[in-house]
Structures are given as structure tokens and as C-alpha cells.
Amino acid sequence: MKARTIVVILIIIIFTGALAIAVENQGAKDIKLDGGKRGYIDFPHHLHQNVIGECNACHNVFPKTAGIIKDLKLQKKLKKKQVMNKTCIKCHKAKKKAGEDAGPTKCSQCHVK
Ligand code: HEC
Ligand code: HEC
Ligand code: HEC
Structure with missing residues (x-):
């Protein structure tokens, strides 16, 4: 392979890699979840992403939607x-x-009326 071809291939690899990272959608910083009759939950989404560092802790149960x-x-x-x-x-x-x-375990610490 010519040196120029290798350089072009390398540039493509680096560029698509950076694109994949930039494209990952972190979702909303904070999300209001529906808690039925008990009242909604203020869920700090990005706080969890930072603390846990792994999307699948939650998104193996439900998709990123x-x-x-x-x-x-x-x-x-x-x-x-x-x-x-x-x-x-x-x-x-x-x-x-x-x-x-750790996060809260008592009803009223999560559910806001
Ligand atoms: C501790 C649990 C948890 C973790 C960890 C988590 N998420 Fe989420 N994510 C949620 C919940 C809850 C929702 C909202 C689902 C709903 O509205 O029903 C959500 C929704 C989303 C959405 C769609 C809603 C929006 O705001 O656009 C995206 C995109 C998303 N998450 C991306 C990520 C990524 C990327 C990571 C990892 C870096 C991640 N999440 C880690 C719990 C989590
Ligand atoms: C894999 C572990 C993990 C999962 C899953 C998880 N949490 Fe947490 N959560 C934490 C940790 C750790 C903290 C404490 C973060 C801190 O104080 O720095 C926390 C903190 C919180 C807090 C308090 C935030 C604050 O400002 O003090 C709330 C509210 C909360 N979680 C709600 C939820 C809800 C709702 C879900 C499910 C959709 C959820 N968490 C799923 C680990 C988790
Ligand atoms: C860590 C946060 C957290 C704590 C603590 C918590 N909840 Fe929830 N609750 C949620 C989330 C998130 C949902 C919505 C997702 C689901 O239904 O699994 C929910 C949903 C509910 C619902 C609605 C279910 C439906 O679909 O109709 C009820 C009722 C409820 N919780 C009662 C309680 C009671 C009672 C307690 C205390 C024993 C409690 N919750 C403690 C986060 C929490």
C-alpha cells in the first residue's frame, strides 16, 4: 500500500470514531418520570450517568427513548x-x-406530590 493510501484510511478511521462519540445522545439532564397516583419523580439523569458511568445499568431494562x-x-x-x-x-x-x-429508598424522597 502507498503511504498516501494509508494516511487516507487512518483519517477515515479517526473521523468516524470521533463522529460516533459526538453522536451519542446523552438525553435530558433531568427527567420527570410518571409515578402514577404517588406523584412524579424528579430523576437526575446526568448525575446518574456520571456516578454510574454505564448506560446499561438502566437501559438494559428500557431503551433510550x-x-x-x-x-x-x-x-x-x-x-x-x-x-x-x-x-x-x-x-x-x-x-x-x-x-x-446511595440514592433514596423512602417513597416521599422520590415521589413528589
Ligand atoms: C440510572 C438509570 C439510567 C442510566 C444509568 C442512564 N439512563 Fe438514560 N434514561 C433513564 C431514564 C429513567 C430515562 C427516561 C425514560 C422514560 O422517559 O420513560 C432515560 C432516557 C434516556 C434517553 C431518551 C430521553 C431523552 O432525554 O432524550 C436517552 C437518549 C438516554 N437516556 C441516554 C442515556 C445514555 C447515553 C446513558 C449512558 C451514558 C444513559 N442514558 C444512562 C435512566 C438512565
Ligand atoms: C446502578 C445504580 C443506580 C440506579 C440503577 C439508580 N440509581 Fe439513583 N442514585 C444512585 C447513586 C449512587 C446515587 C447517589 C449519587 C450521589 O449522591 O452522588 C443516586 C441518587 C439518586 C437520587 C438523589 C439525587 C440527589 O440529588 O441527591 C434520586 C432522586 C435517584 N437516585 C433516583 C433514581 C431513580 C428514579 C432511578 C431509577 C429510574 C435510579 N435512581 C436508579 C445509583 C443508582
Ligand atoms: C428511588 C426512587 C423511588 C422510590 C424510593 C419509590 N419509588 Fe415509586 N416509582 C419510582 C419510579 C421511577 C416509578 C415509575 C416506574 C415504575 O413504575 O416502575 C415509580 C412508580 C410508582 C407507582 C406507580 C405505579 C403505576 O404504574 O401505577 C406507585 C404507586 C409507587 N411508585 C409507589 C411507591 C411507594 C409506595 C414507595 C415507597 C414504599 C415508592 N414508590 C418508592 C421511583 C421510586
């Missing part, structure tokens, strides 16, 4: 309180038990 938890509950693909108990509170309890910074 606004309003998807409510939609999946309406379609009966997620049970009521499933995300709350099996994702949110489960992690907060585990962190607390490990003596690390």
Missing part, C-alpha cells in the same frame, strides 16, 4: 413499579449496604 417506561407499562411489557423496585431501589439499597453514596 423519552416516555418509554410509561409506554412499556401500558403495553404490559413492564409491570407497575418494576423499574422502581428492580432497578432504582435495588441499586440504591445495594450501594447503601456497601457503604457507598
